[in-house]
Structures are given as C-alpha cells and as structure tokens.
Amino acid sequence: MSDGSTRGSGTNHRRSTVNRLSAENVTLAYDQRVIAEQLSVEIPDNSFTVIVGPNACGKSTLLRALSRMLKPNEGRVLLDGQVIQSLPAKKVARTLGLLPQSSIAPDGITVGDLVGRGRYPHQGLLRQWSAEDERVVQESMARTGVAELAERYVDELSGGQRQRVWIAMALAQQTPLLLLDEPTTFLDIQHQIDVLDLCADLHEEHGRTLVAVLHDLNHAARYATHLIALRGGKVIAQGAPNDIVTAGLVEEVFGLRCQVIDDPETGTPLVVPAARTARTRHTAQKVAATGAS
C-alpha cells in the first residue's frame, strides 16, 4: 500500500492502478458446500479475460460472484472500489452485464422485443421507451448481425442465432463490463468461433472489458488477452496465454499430459493431448511408483 500514501490525504481517491472489478479473499459456497476459499482475482480493465479450469473447479461460481448473483460468505467483490452488493441494483446493471448459462426466452417473444428488454436498467416508470432505447436496440442488433431477424420469434431460431440474440440483449444494456458464462456451450464448431469472433470484436471496439468462462482451452488461448486458470477453487496461474500456457500448467490444472505447440494460424499456444499409449504408460509408471513407496 506504499503508493497509497503518495496519493496524499484524498479520502475517496481510487488508485488508477486499481481495476474496476475484483474479488478479494472471497469464500464461495452453495449452502454447506464450499467451492472456493480465500480466492482473490483481479479483472484487468479493457482485457478479454477468460477463466478456464476442469469441471467443478469453481469457474462459473466465480463468475456468479463477480456478477453479484452469489454473495460471498467471506471477503468481498468490488466494483469501482465499492462492495458490489451495496450498490443500487440498476446502477450495477448499467455498469456490468451478464449473459448466464441458461436463459429462458418467454413464449412468443420476438427478437426485437427480447433485445429491447436489455434496456431495463436505463428505464423507469415514466421513461419506458425513449428514442435512445430504440436507437441502442437497433445498433445492438446490427452489431450482432440479428437486425434482419427483428420480427422473428426467438423460439424458431437456431442455437447460434439465439446466442447472438442474447448477446445483443446484453449489449443493449450498454455496460463497459460484460460477463459471459460459457457462451459457446451447445454450439457447433462454426458457431463457437462465430460467437468468439463477435466477443473479440466487442472487446476491441470500445475497449470493453469482457470476462468469459470457456471450456475449450485452445479457444481460450487464442482469444483471451488475460487467462485465469483455476483448479479446486484456487488460481493456479494467470497472465497472457503466451506467457503461462505450458505443458506443465495444463498437467497441473487439468491432469492431462500434452504438448503445447504454436498455433499455426495465430501463434498462440495450442494444446495437443499426448497420445493414449503415452498417457497410459505414464499412468502405469505413476501407479508403480506409488505402489513401491
């Protein structure tokens, strides 16, 4: 905290090095089941941060805590220097958007109407549908390539189109921070890349900060500017993919033997799992070693 003193006696000055969104020593649990203890994470401003880790490592839970869906049992989540739960709900919703893993499209709703619901935090009892709302909705639909679907019903769209519509809704919220929980799940490879390209565009465009949970390590390494690797509720490594993704890290986080080579397309790390024979030999050695000791 040495730099705090150099700032003088300013009472509510935030240090410019502090990022807008962070979790400090949070303990996250569902009822009695503890998912993570004393976890601290900083989301670098203007980054495309991707959280990776094996199933049940707490990545979605962390995202829920960052988006104030889950209140930490201990510790705190800070947004712009304030405990996120203490801020007015609509104010948070104008700063931080979330695309949850599962969302329900109401029966018989059109694409335009659904995207329009993203304007809720900007509206009030008397100001229910301003010209600005209309403009932002059009822009969000154009941005995600669903403008021509505006009059269609959401139920009749394909999975890839539907995901774009939900992203458009989150965009209409106009938040500088956008959190996405596994946005590519249930999509085929072409639409996965499509959605990730869109995310990369959104990130580059306005310096928007994006945080996504992704399953696919190679997608994460290709698109992220900042990677957070979780295992058992602990951060094992974080940093730029080129700096941190190594065979050793993948084995430590996922328990998978692999090679890491340069992606021939982008030069980012590419994880190639070791052949089955190599892995079984390895396991056999491990078993023999533990048996001998």
Next chain:
Amino acid sequence: MKTNRAVRTPGGLSVRLDVRAFAVTVLLLAVALTASVVLIGTGDFPIPAADVIRTLLGEGDAGQEFIVNELRLPRVLVGLLVGASLGLGGALFQAISRNPLGSPDVLGLGQGATAGALTVIVLFSGSANEVALGALAGGLVTGFAIYVLAWKRGVHGYRLVLVGIGVSAIVTAVNGYLLTKSDIVDAARAVVWMTGSLDGRDWDQVWPLLALCAVLLPLVLANSRGLKMMEMGDDVSYALGVRVERVRLVLMLSAVLLTASATAAAGPVSFVALTAPQLARRLTRSPGPNLVASLCMGAALLVSADWVSQRAFGADQLPVGVVTGVLGGVYLLWLLVTERRAGRI
C-alpha cells in the same frame, strides 16, 4: 406486422404501447361492462338495458332505482371485482411460477380459504361476515405456508407448484373432516358457500373489495416491469438490475390478498384464476404477464358466467361457481391436450 407503438411526450415521458394488447384490453372491458348492464336487467323483474343505464346515471324511476341500485348493482359489482381480483391474482401466480398450473386454484389457496370459512361455519356457526373473515384468514395462512415451504434461495416455479399441490391435498382433507363433523344445516350452508355464489351480495361486500383493489392495483402495476423481466429467469433479471426477491415477495403477497379476499366475498369460484390469464394471453398474443388484460378477462368471465347461470337455469339460480367450474374444466382439458401436442408436457 409491427404492433408496438412508442408514445413520447416532450417532457421525457415515454411508453411503449402494444396496439393489439391495448385493443384487446379495451374490448374485454367493454364486454365486462355490457355483460354487467345485461345482468342488472336480468331477473324476476326484467329491465331493458336502456333503462338500466338511465337508472345508473340517476334518471330512472323510483322502483327501478331500488331494484337496480340496492339489489342488483352491488351483486354485479362484487362479481366484477371478484373476477378482476381472481384474473389478476391468477396472472401474477402464473407469471411468478412460470407455469400455467401455478394458479391459486391448483396451489390450494381456494381450499385454504374454504378451510377458514368451514371452520367458522361448522365450529362457531358464525355470521356471513365472520365467514368472510375466516376465509380471508384461511387464504392468507395457506399462502404464507406455501411461501415458507417453497422457500429455498428464492421460490422456484416447479417447487411452488408441487408444494402448492401438496398443501392443497392436506387442506382438502381437513375440509372433508370438518364437513363430516358438521350437522346437516351447517353442512348445507357450507356446501353452498363452497360452490361459489354471488347470491345476496350487497354493498357491504363491495367496499372492502374496492378498497383492496385500489391499494393493490397500483402496487402490482408498479412492480410489473420487474415481473416481465423475471420471465427470462432469475439470473437474467438480476443481471438487468431487478430486485428479484423483493418484487416476488410484494407480488406474491398481493396475489394472495387478491385471491383470498375474492374468495371471502364470493366463495371459491373455481377456474377463473386459472383460465383468465391464459385466455387473455391467447387474445393479446403478447409475451409478458398481461396483467391488465387478465384482470379485464377475469371480470368479463365471471359476470358472463353469472349471467349464464341465471339465464339458463332460471330464477332459482345455479351458483356461478358451477358454471365457471364446467367452463374451466373444459378449458383445462383443452390446454393440456394442446400443450401435449406442442410437446411441452
């Protein structure tokens, strides 16, 4: 087929109007009012609609004035208010549980109010007003029990419906027990009450209902935008800045109060709360809870059913609850069949 019109004033006020939903609501209101006028004119002493309207405006002759204002108007007003409360309460419950079966009939609120009324009739031989109070208390207690039992980090749709069905079964058993304990006079009175009827309702029933609606309707409408967001799931609504738990608590309490007071005034008139929101939704073809349209639909349904019961079954009237029960039962079957075809059940 763009049906949404934005209405804006220079002062910065703006609303979005769904033209079709608005037209449907106005139409339903007109139907409810027309049915009311016709209903007022119906009875042992028929009065033409024109005379009814003239009398309502204060220009009728003394005889008609007595029949209209003292005998028939309060009964029709109770019908309108009960129908409106049930329609609105049903729409709220169905929206909160995200399930068309999550309506007060199925959740056991009607049975709960019945248990309260039966307790007063059988154990205390109470007056009509005491019976109404008993029904109100029974409904509130049941609503509270359902909420507490279904509570687990927020009340969720299926959980609410399942708990409600369980509570409903228990309360029905209690009602059966109370009926077997009662003597024949009380039992007859209880059965009439349980069918739901508007017979003999007067101004004493109108005022409390009207006051309650006047308080609850603005409260409900102020929270309705949040409720609309909650259709998309709790996570999305939180993300959009809806205070989900607060909205749900306020609206559930309002819905319980509306349903319980309607039941206290007219008995458990069955199926209006279940069918009105579904019919309204099919007419407006608009997503969202369709609260106002459901309210008008409930009022129109109940008054029309009352007219049918008086007209078709003669002056010695069949209680309105029988008609709504028959209509509602047919509707429920149709709903189940179409939902099954659509692969949703």
